[in-house]
Each structure stands twice: as structure tokens, then as C-alpha cells.
Amino acid sequence: MRVLVVTAVRAEADAVSGGLSAVADAASERRLPGGYVLTAHPGADVLVAGVGSAAAASGTATALACADVASAPYGLVVSAGIGGGFQPLAPVGSLVVADAIVAADLGAETPEGFLPVDELGFGRTVHHPPAELTARIAGLLDAVLAPVLTVSTVTGSAARTAELAARHPRAAAEAMEGFGVAEAAAAYGVPVAEIRAVSNTVGPRDRSAWRIGQALEALREACRQLSPVFEEST
Template sequence: MRVLVVTAVAAERDAVVRGVSGAAGTDAPEIPLPGFALVRPAPAAPGSFPLVVDVLAAGVGPAAAASGAATALTAAALSGSPYDLVVSAGIGGGFVGAVRGAPVGSLVVSDTIVAADLGAETPDGFVPVTGLGFGTVTHRPPRSLVRAVAEATGAERGDVLTVSTVTGSARRAADLAARHPRALAEAMEGFGVAEAAAAHGVPALELRAVSNPVGPRDRAAWRIGDALGALADAFGRISPALAAHRAEEAEVTS
């Protein structure tokens, strides 16, 4: 199984590498791409099914994420070794609701990846691009894959929103929560990664470790180090789970 993991920044990439390899260092080999470089850690516990994990820090925002993911996907396809799965991974903000939420330090896996601010403002409120008659605003990962990741990592399943502007006010947080009642987290890259994956016919999902609540920006309350640690721990468990899931699929289809 070949997996591409796309993060925004190097700190997130390094956390993923630590989790996959089980090592503190980041001395995994680099694979150059046009404008980017992949890191390929050796899985610490790949299980009985072969697993290759490439990790790419593509940059911040959906456009950079889509560009990096598309570059890696194209290079892999042209080499004759296409990816089987793309994962958008990193830290993000968590929604905290009265019934369900994602507190700081928790993990969230997407059962839907949503472009939350792709559309138009109107006198009657926000209209998604689909309401304007074109485009798409959602990608849904395979349910069995989401379930396998959630069970392996303890992540909560729900919508993960992609935004181009990070939420910094209670008003916007409330508006997003009202429009997306199943939202558990927001970040800036997932939809771009999912768009690139969809263009190549490859499934995508998003895994986020919550570093701060969605809402007014209070940097003193952010727990970036804790979130990166949770992300690394998640990838220590997700790698063998992905291999096992792919092996089960292979048995069913054989």
C-alpha cells in the first residue's frame, strides 16, 4: 500500500515522520519533486502487508496543498507506482459544542471534507459554490477507511472544514457551526488535498490533532506542542491499521 501524507508545514511533517518511523529523528530519505521534496520514513510496525508512506510539507492553504498533492500524485503515476490513499494531516482548531465537540488535544478524522468558505456572500447570507450552479464543496472518504482510522487512533468522526481564513471571532465560529452542525474541526488544507486526489481517482481523508478552540484568537491557550505529539502518536497507530485494512480489502476482492 502506498500512502501520501500532505501537511502544511515542516513541524507537522516531522511529527508524522516520527509517528510512522517510531524514531525521534527525521533522517528519512528525501525524494525530490519539482518544487517540493517527499520524505519517506520506514514504518516501525508495517504489519504483514507492504506499506510505503511518503510525507510532504506542501505549504499553508488549500491552493498550496492542492499543488503539492497534485505534483506528488502525478510523479507517482508517471513512475508506474501510483498512490492508494492520500491523507491530509496536521493540527487544527476544534469546535466545542453542547452535545459533541473536539477539545484541545483530541483527534478528528473526516467522514466529510468541506470547503466551508468557497462561495459567495449575499444579502441572505453565505451561498456555497454549488448553490451558484457549479463546482463541489465536499469530499467523502470511504466509510470503512474512516472507521479503521477512528478505531486505531481513537479519533472522533465528523466534518472537517477547510477555510482560507482561520476563524478568529465568536461570531464566525457560531456561523460556521450553524451552517455545518457536524463540524468538529477546521484547518486550511484538506479540501485542496482532496481535490487533487479526486482528480487522480485516489481516495482521501483528513486527520487533525486539535491545538486550539475555533473562535477568538488566544495564543496563550494554544497547545501546539501537545497537538503535534498527538499527531505523531496517531501515525504510530495508523500505519499498521492502514496496512491491515488494505490486506482485508485484498482478501475480499481476491
């Protein structure tokens, strides 16, 4: 079995591949249906699936389907990239490993407030990664182990930050792809994990305070440290 690491954009994939290549042979590329490109390392394959939950689900499902056809199924799918951190739990430059992957805005607005789809009686809004694995990963990376929220619109105001924090008081990070990756992995019966390197504070939008380079370097170093864990799954 192999590990599939799914990112939203090329910069994230390059950071992941850079970490994996630091301790491994040169990678090779494989083209998949739909225009996706899979970068194969000895311990993991890296996929750029696109931004947002729908794109992430589509790309992940394509990779998993192609692996089944090749009779080389994946044993773990990891959603990896940069994201916003809720303060003070996850400062800029830190790492967050999800103990829950939550679709934070999948539901309905009501006069009494937001209702997630599971409370409406259909669908689900939470995936729980394997507890032992995520605890191990968080320990190796000295990362925060907490829920990561998947949002369709990145938070850019104090009011929205307060709303999310009230509904998800343990949440440490937000991003846009984790739940989509988890949905595809669940459809194929493959465990899922999510790792986020914090590039900015969740709150009022302030691009001058973003530290994308620092977060990508943290992601690269995280994947370097996790290479032995990934290779155990091969």
C-alpha cells in the same frame, strides 16, 4: 500502492515522520519538481505542501503525478496536521477524522446569507472519504468522526464561530488544507482522508491558550498507531 501523507508545514511533517519512524526503518528523501521534498517511509511518503488549499492542491498533485511517472501509484492520500476544534465536540489535544471534507468559505455572500458554489450551480464544496476506512481509523485512534472544514481564513471571533457552527452543526474541526488535498486526489482518482490533532479552540483568537506541542505529539502518536494500516496499502 503507497500512502501519501500531506502536511502544511515542516513541524507537522516531522511529527508524522516521527510516528512512522517509531516502528520503521530510517526514512529517505526524494526531491520533486517545484522544490517539494518527499520523505519516504516503508508505509507512507510524507510531503510538506504549504499552507492553504491552493498550496495543498499543488503539492499533492505534483506528488501524485510523479508517482504515476514512476509507475508506483498511491492508493490513499491523507491530509494530516493540527487544527482548531469546535467545542465541545473536539477539545484541545483530541483527534478528529473527517467523514466529510468541506470547503466552508468557497461560495458567495448574499443578503440572505452565504451560498456555497454547489448551490450556485457550479463546482463542489464537499468530498466524502471512504466510510469504512475512516470509521476504522477513528476507532483505532479513539478520534471524533465528523466533518472537518477547510477555511481560507482561520476563525478568530465568536461571530464567525457561530456562523460556521450554524451552517455546519456536525463540524468538529477546521484547518486550511484538506479540501485542496481532496481536490487533487479526486483528479487522480485516489481516495482521500483527513486527520487533525486539535491545538486550539475555534473562536476568539487567544494564542496563550494554544497547545501546538500537545497537538503535534497527538499527531505523532496517531501516525505511530496507523503505521500498520498504512503498510497494508503497500
